[in-house]
Amino acid sequence: MPFYPTSIPDLYVFEPRVFEDERGYFFESYSEKAFRDIGLDITFVQDNQSYSKHGVIRGLHYQLNPHAQSKLIRAINGAIRDVVVDIRTGSATYGQTFSIDLTADNKKQLFVPAGFAHGFCVLSETATVMYKCDAFWNKEAEGGIRFDDPALNIDWGLPFDELVLNQKDFDLPLLADCQNNFVYEAKAKAVV
Numbered sequence: 001m002p003f004y005p006t007s008i009p010d011l012y013v014f015e016p017r018v019f020e021d022e023r024g025y026f027f028e029s030y031s032e033k034a035f036r037d038i039g040l041d042i043t044f045v046q047d048n049q050s051y052s053k054h055g056v057i058r059g060l061h062y063q064l065n066p067h068a069q070s071k072l073i074r075a076i077n078g079a080i081r082d083v084v085v086d087i088r089t090g091s092a093t094y095g096q097t098f099s100i101d102l103t104a105d106n107k108k109q110l111f112v113p114a115g116f117a118h119g120f121c122v123l124s125e126t127a128t129v130m131y132k133c134d135a136f137w138n139k140e141a142e143g144g145i146r147f148d149d150p151a152l153n154i155d156w157g158l159p160f161d162e163l164v165l166n167q168k169d170f171d172l173p174l175l176a177d178c179q180n181n182f183v184y185e186a187k188a189k190a191v192v
């Protein structure tokens, strides 16, 4: 199962090998062995699924330690612009963002280690997103960063007037106003 490094250490794009035949296609959407093969010892404990309409942004969200989550994210219907921000204190790429379009067609997945804020925007009419997490949801540990933080300058892939957020996400602070909360260390190092 091919993992590709990104511009940010420990953040990987996963592109499964797809077997097509006259019936349709088959692919392994997750393999613990594939993670082990690149030296990542991750135990996923929670699977999430959300459905959203065009223009919806969910994010940017994180959980503070000891509840920080690594995530493996994919779209099983439609297309999303998936965005992460490195919030690992002391990281050489602290504050840097990485964006990728994950679609039901391209079947790409993003592996996001603990210590990142994560969000996505629905580019298609609707999208269903599935992601695995290696720590349980914990309401008290939740935090977030504003989608339009000028310091991040994120291109969500749609005109501003098409973006839809709930009040909770509109009220999130800028990265500079919450960074004192962050205490993260990479849980595992891959050897891709």
Ligand SMILES: Cc1cn([C@H]2C[C@H](O)[C@@H](COP(=O)(O)OP(=O)(O)O[C@H]3O[C@@H](C)C(=O)[C@@H](O)[C@H]3O)O2)c(=O)[nH]c1=O
Binding pocket: 048, 050, 058, 059, 060, 061, 062, 118, 119, 120, 136, 137
């Ligand atoms: C995230 C989460 C939410 N919930 C509940 C709380 C709330 O009543 C309802 C909707 O929650 P939210 O509004 O936080 O859902 P949402 O905005 O989709 O939150 C998610 O956004 C993406 C970008 C992530 O990366 C996730 O980690 C998560 O933060 O679901 C759970 O029961 N378990 C969970 O793991």
